[in-house]
Amino acid sequence: xxxxxxxxxxxxxxxxxxxxxxxxxxxxxxxxxxxxxxxxxxxxxxxxxxxxxxxxxxxxxxxxxxxxxxxxxxxxxxxxxxxxxxxxxxxxxxxxxxxxxxxxxxxxxxxxxxxxxxxxxxxxxxxxxxxxxxxxxxxxxxxxxxxxxxxxxxxxxxxxxxxxx
Numbered sequence: 001x002x003x004x005x006x007x008x009x010x011x012x013x014x015x016x017x018x019x020x021x022x023x024x025x026x027x028x029x030x031x032x033x034x035x036x037x038x039x040x041x042x043x044x045x046x047x048x049x050x051x052x053x054x055x056x057x058x059x060x061x062x063x064x065x066x067x068x069x070x071x072x073x074x075x076x077x078x079x080x081x082x083x084x085x086x087x088x089x090x091x092x093x094x095x096x097x098x099x100x101x102x103x104x105x106x107x108x109x110x111x112x113x114x115x116x117x118x119x120x121x122x123x124x125x126x127x128x129x130x131x132x133x134x135x136x137x138x139x140x141x142x143x144x145x146x147x148x149x150x151x152x153x154x155x156x157x158x159x160x161x162x163x164x165x
Contacts, residue, residue, distance in 0.1 A: 057149050089109055
C-alpha cells in the first residue's frame, strides 16, 4: 500500500495549497500596504480648532462677525473633552485679517456656567466682544500665554476659520 504522501490526492492538495499561497502573495504585492488613516479632530461647536503642541490640547474658536463676539473653549488633546483653566484671561493678538485692519489685541474673559459647575477661576470657556471683530471673515495672530494640562504655551500661532493644524 503506497504511503499517503505519495498518493495522487495528497500531491494535488499540496499543489493547490502552494498555488493559493503564491496567488495571495502576488495579490498582496499588487494591492500594497493599507493607506494610513489621517488623525482628525472635530470641533464640538463647529468652530475653528487651534492645536496646542502635538495633541497636548486644543483651543476651539467660534466668532460671530455680526456682533463681534469671539468664544474660545479649552479642549483636551483629542478635542473631545473640556479642560478647565485657572487663568483669568486668554490674550489674542490679531496681526492680519480680512477685511484688512491694523493689528489689535483681544482679551477673552472667563465664563462661568452653573450647569457644568464652572466658575471664573475654573472654566473651559472664555469670550470677548469687540467692535474690531465685527465684519471680519478671517484673521491670524498669536495666542498666549496659556497654561493648559500643566503645559505653558507662550505664543501659539492661530488662524481663523481654517485652524492651525
